[in-house]
Amino acid sequence: MDEGKRLKHGIDERPFTCQVCSKGFKTRPHLIQHGAVHSDQRPFGCDVCGKTFKSQREVRAHTRGFTQLPVFLNVKFVTKSSAHVTH
Numbered sequence: 001m002d003e004g005k006r007l008k009h010g011i012d013e014r015p016f017t018c019q020v021c022s023k024g025f026k027t028r029p030h031l032i033q034h035g036a037v038h039s040d041q042r043p044f045g046c047d048v049c050g051k052t053f054k055s056q057r058e059v060r061a062h063t064r065g066f067t068q069l070p071v072f073l074n075v076k077f078v079t080k081s082s083a084h085v086t087h
Ligand SMILES: [Zn+2]
Pocket: 018, 019, 020, 021, 022, 023, 034, 037, 038
């Protein structure tokens, strides 16, 4: 009979529920913002390959992968700088 423990101050009420993943939200704006996750909106694009993402965080995680690879872009930079350094 410890119901008071479960509902501390009634803060956990989330009347706005996502119809896709059943996640609950406290406010309508939160739910709308979350809806972007399920929509096909990808306003954030990768400058390197043009791939699009739903959030800036995903883009960063994606471009981080590039820096760990011998990227073709780096070749450009190398040739540029090596042309600068003459014997
Ligand atoms: Zn959802």
